[in-house]
Amino acid sequence: MFRKFGKFLLFLYELFTRRESLKVYWKRFIDECMMIGVDSLLIVCIVAFFIGAVTCVQINANLVSPLIPTYIVSNIVRDMMLLELSSTFMCVILAGKVGSNIASELGTMRITEQVEALEVMGINAASYLVLPKVLAAFVMFPVLSVLSGFIGIVGGYIAGTATGIITPEQYIYGIRFSFIPFNMVIPIIKSAVFGILIATISAYKGFYTRGGALEVGKVSTTAVTNSCIAILIADYLLAELLT
Amino acid sequence: MIEIKNISKSFNGRKVLDDISGVFRDGETSLVIGASGTGKSVLLKCMLDLVSPDTGEVFYDGREFLHKSEKERIDLRREMGVLFQGGALFDSQTVFQNVKFPLDMLTKQSEAEKRDRVEFCLKRVGLEAAGSRMPSEISGGMKKRVGIARAIVLNPKYLFCDEPNSGLDPLTSIKIDELIQEITQEYGTTTVVITHDMNSVLSIGQNIKFLYQGKKIWEGDSNSILTTHLQELDEFVFSNHALKQLRG
Numbered sequence: 001m002f003r004k005f006g007k008f009l010l011f012l013y014e015l016f017t018r019r020e021s022l023k024v025y026w027k028r029f030i031d032e033c034m035m036i037g038v039d040s041l042l043i044v045c046i047v048a049f050f051i052g053a054v055t056c057v058q059i060n061a062n063l064v065s066p067l068i069p070t071y072i073v074s075n076i077v078r079d080m081m082l083l084e085l086s087s088t089f090m091c092v093i094l095a096g097k098v099g100s101n102i103a104s105e106l107g108t109m110r111i112t113e114q115v116e117a118l119e120v121m122g123i124n125a126a127s128y129l130v131l132p133k134v135l136a137a138f139v140m141f142p143v144l145s146v147l148s149g150f151i152g153i154v155g156g157y158i159a160g161t162a163t164g165i166i167t168p169e170q171y172i173y174g175i176r177f178s179f180i181p182f183n184m185v186i187p188i189i190k191s192a193v194f195g196i197l198i199a200t201i202s203a204y205k206g207f208y209t210r211g212g213a214l215e216v217g218k219v220s221t222t223a224v225t226n227s228c229i230a231i232l233i234a235d236y237l238l239a240e241l242l243t
Numbered sequence: 244m245i246e247i248k249n250i251s252k253s254f255n256g257r258k259v260l261d262d263i264s265g266v267f268r269d270g271e272t273s274l275v276i277g278a279s280g281t282g283k284s285v286l287l288k289c290m291l292d293l294v295s296p297d298t299g300e301v302f303y304d305g306r307e308f309l310h311k312s313e314k315e316r317i318d319l320r321r322e323m324g325v326l327f328q329g330g331a332l333f334d335s336q337t338v339f340q341n342v343k344f345p346l347d348m349l350t351k352q353s354e355a356e357k358r359d360r361v362e363f364c365l366k367r368v369g370l371e372a373a374g375s376r377m378p379s380e381i382s383g384g385m386k387k388r389v390g391i392a393r394a395i396v397l398n399p400k401y402l403f404c405d406e407p408n409s410g411l412d413p414l415t416s417i418k419i420d421e422l423i424q425e426i427t428q429e430y431g432t433t434t435v436v437i438t439h440d441m442n443s444v445l446s447i448g449q450n451i452k453f454l455y456q457g458k459k460i461w462e463g464d465s466n467s468i469l470t471t472h473l474q475e476l477d478e479f480v481f482s483n484h485a486l487k488q489l490r491g
């Protein structure tokens with residue numbers, strides 16, 4: 001357990017030694033941003049929209065009381081989206097997509113000796129392959145998170161107004177009611193941290209794959225489960241730190 | 244000339260390579276043969292420093308390789324071309340980009356120079372028309388050819404091929420062997436080929452090293468391999484009964 005963690009730290013250190021030229025990294029970084037960010041847009045939009053819609057309907061169903069003003073519904077939708085759903089929940093979903101993608105890509109490269117082929121050319125394969133992925137995750141996860149927060153609130157608006165739970169004016173009022181600007185920053189910080197966790201853990205798992213196609217499958221499963229556990233632990237720690 | 248001295252390597256207490264020494268000469272195709280799992284690939288990876296051997300040294304034209312500083316090792320590596328067992332092509336890149344990759348990463352040539360060089364190498368291996376295809380769209384034999392083109396694109400002094408004809412039909416195998424042989428003679432490279440294919444042993448084996456359970460137990464050429472009487476070698480060479488009967 002401790003040895004594995006030590007190996008993981010050495011792997012991270014390796015990422016920052018013996019780097020290639022910035023131009024090479026820039027190109028790789030853009031490619032990875034496409035893969036991590038742009039390719040995840042659809043799933044993020046769909047999930048966020050429905051999460052927002054369901055949250056709105058559920059809160060209304062559980063809060064029927066003449067004492068509570070209706071705008072509280074959208075107020076709670078906003079806080080839930082910003083504080084947990086757009087970061088933690090979204091990143092758990094993305095761990096399944098991005099994490100398994102990273103692990104299986106690197107695992108396949110390892111077992112087909114593509115990693116060795118890079119090293120023979122004198123290229124630091126860990127750094128060349130992994131660092132752009134980690135940076136892309138660091139940049140793209142917050143973007144996806146902000147987007148999902150926005151879409152979720154829109155989802156709540158559409159579900160709420162379409163079913164007559166809440167009027168558009170009340171919804172907007174609730175969104176703006178007792179707004180704490182720092183709550184906008186929280187999902188950005190959280191998702192950046194989770195993005196780094198997913199990318200490094202999955203890359204580590206994939207990079208040290210041994211064996212054949214079967215192992216690549218296993219490795220991408222463990223990459224996802226380990227990333228999810230790391231996210232949840234980090235979520236708890238960040239909740240203590242940020243609030 | 245490549246010289247290896249006393250290379251040993253164990254994995255988890257199991258000895259895979261046991262005190263292997265030998266010389267690979269310039270302009271010659273040297274073969275390392277042996278049954279599967281005897282450590283041929285591990286030996287190659289030790290020579291390339293992809294696996295660190297427990298003991299031993301490797302000299303490239305007198306220059307010690309394994310204990311050099313990182314930078315000196317990288318410089319030496321640029322003189323080596325390697326064809327891996329499956330070709331090891333980067334599957335997110337086209338054939339053309341694969342061959343161009345070492346030029347992009349390791350040289351400062353202009354785009355036009357690079358394109359000329361890549362086209363030359365692809366032509367040399369007979370694949371001038373396949374540049375725009377993806378590795379997943381081409382056959383096993385073509386993958387090996389692309390692998391060879393990528394290995395020679397930087398004009399290496401040392402060429403390593405790990406089972407260049409595994410998984411190929413006999414005819415394609417022979418063509419690949421001939422290609423490696425021609426390249427070795429044309430450019431005077433020091434070529435090390437790992438194989439367990441008797442066809443290549445007989446056709447391109449100028450110098451042959453036979454590994455058995457991690458030890459080098461025989462060395463010679465393709466003529467003497469048929470006349471030597473060594474039980475382990477016999478078992479490997481004459482695994483085919485028809486061949487055995489030919490010898491009588």
Ligand SMILES: Nc1ncnc2c1ncn2[C@@H]1O[C@H](COP(=O)(O)OP(=O)(O)O)[C@@H](O)[C@H]1O
Pocket residue numbers: 254259277278279280281282283284285286
């Ligand atoms: N990284 C490694 N870790 C543990 N064992 C290994 C490793 N690489 C190779 N081996 C073992 O070394 C032995 C020789 O492998 P190899 O050199 O690939 O054989 P071959 O002669 O067929 O190329 C095999 O039994 C293999 O399991």
Ligand SMILES: [Mg+2]
Pocket residue numbers: 283284328405406
């Ligand atoms: Mg092998």
